[in-house]
Amino acid sequence: MTRIEEFGWSGPVEPGIARVISSHGDYYHLVANEQGGEILARRKKSVFKYRKRIESSAGDGFVNSRRADLNAELLNPITGDFVRYRYNSQGESMITEVLPRFSHFERKDPTARRSSQTLAVNFNTLFVMMSLNENFSTARIERFLALAEDMGEAEAVVVLTKVDLREPGDEEFIDELVSTIDGRARLIEISSVSGEGLDKVREYVTPRRTVAFIGSSGVGKSTLLNALAGEEWAATQEIQDWSGKGRHTTTSRELVMLPDGAMVVDTPGIREIGRIGEAEELLVKGESSHRWRK
Ligand SMILES: Nc1nc2c(ncn2[C@@H]2O[C@H](COP(=O)(O)OP(=O)(O)OP(=O)(O)O)[C@@H](O)[C@H]2O)c(=O)[nH]1
Ligand SMILES: [Mg+2]
Known part of the structure; x- marks a missing residue:
């Protein structure tokens, strides 16, 4: 059994999936199958900023029709979340997506x-x-x-x-x-x-x-x-x-x-x-x- 499965993941085991076990300011402590099991990551700001922009343009019909999808993908991570992460060009781990929550x-x-x-x-x-x-x-x-x-x-x-x-x-x-x-x-x-x-x-x-x-x-x-x-x-x-x-x-x-x-x-x-x-x-x-x- 892989580490994320031990931490409750029941979906397909793919690289880049992790669980948030705590957060400290901008940093999230993740457990994952890669990197010896422990990763310190930040949110990918551009992704989460994009969500804010979408939310603030409430009058736009086109944007609104996509809002539900975006919210599901771009929620702010909190402890307990399963997330996707990847490395940016500087080699830093960045959370790019919060996976759907079952509760x-x-x-x-x-x-x-x-x-x-x-x-x-x-x-x-x-x-x-x-x-x-x-x-x-x-x-x-x-x-x-x-x-x-x-x-x-x-x-x-x-x-x-x-x-x-x-x-x-x-x-x-x-x-x-x-x-x-x-x-x-x-x-x-x-x-x-x-x-x-x-x-x-x-x-x-x-x-x-x-x-x-x-x-x-x-x-x-x-x-x-x-x-x-x-x-x-x-x-x-x-x-x-x-x-x-x-x-x-x-x-x-x-x-x-x-x-x-x-x-x-x-x-x-x-x-x-x-x-x-x-x-x-x-x-x-x-x-x-x-x-x-x-
Ligand atoms: N008599 C008694 N005291 C308890 C029991 N459980 C906790 N306490 C006491 O209650 C106080 C508060 O306990 P905590 O476990 O810190 O409470 P908490 O819910 O984590 O509080 P926060 O972290 O502030 O949300 C401590 O002084 C504990 O020793 C119990 O079963 N019996
Ligand atoms: Mg407490």
């Missing part, structure tokens, strides 16, 4: 400055994560599940984290969560501290498949990844990510290959996912939740 999760921008933001792509399972503490909000889960309806060939699982912090009376919140989900997704309850429920998580974390973690900052996404990746990996993260603010916070999307061949995309916490309607009616555990971690 994608987008959020609406609450500030409405842009229409939407793609948070994760090409995942088989989406873990919609929320913790059983001040972060708890059935309204947020409702919003995530509504957005997940359009995500493509993937399955959503609601993951309730930090259940080691369970308090008397929390059953009521969990019951409410179950009725909010209303059969649209499986609910699993986990604790990365006690290990409870991690066996259920592992059912989704299998070779050549990708699980994307989404949820507010602090729900325990990176902690779960550390628990799955093993102690050695977690130790290196301790050194790299320590923010000095008393806790780690993920600042960029990263695709991690676990020792058993499964992949996890850890994402930075989402502060607000679109507008939460009818907030009064919905259950928020702890009155201070909206002020939490500003």
Whole structure:
């Protein structure tokens, strides 16, 4: 099996196909079958600039008729994307095309400055994560599940984290969560501290498949990844990510290959996912939740 197939590629194996595992400013870290498996590449600017020009000429009928095709080809790459790359005359690797995504999760921008933001792509399972503490909000889960309806060939699982912090009376919140989900997704309850429920998580974390973690900052996404990746990996993260603010916070999307061949995309916490309607009616555990971690 070739490297890109290990990373989940199921199309024809051709030279010049890669998967984005992280991005750093203008540079994308790719895995590929060539170049010893690892490539640092930039986007081919002329291609992506061309897309902008097409988009800005909205009045032109001819251009508009080609717009859908162009958008499919010329999306900006993000972590998780499969892309085509080639070398320019200076021998630099350039991404020339984002290949069609089999799944994608987008959020609406609450500030409405842009229409939407793609948070994760090409995942088989989406873990919609929320913790059983001040972060708890059935309204947020409702919003995530509504957005997940359009995500493509993937399955959503609601993951309730930090259940080691369970308090008397929390059953009521969990019951409410179950009725909010209303059969649209499986609910699993986990604790990365006690290990409870991690066996259920592992059912989704299998070779050549990708699980994307989404949820507010602090729900325990990176902690779960550390628990799955093993102690050695977690130790290196301790050194790299320590923010000095008393806790780690993920600042960029990263695709991690676990020792058993499964992949996890850890994402930075989402502060607000679109507008939460009818907030009064919905259950928020702890009155201070909206002020939490500003
Ligand atoms: N009690 C308890 N604490 C947990 C658990 N999982 C994570 N935490 C704690 O919650 C805090 C936040 O965890 P992170 O894993 O950094 O959260 P995150 O979702 O990655 O946050 P961002 O990177 O900011 O989006 C840390 O202090 C963790 O130790 C858990 O299962 N139980
Ligand atoms: Mg994190």
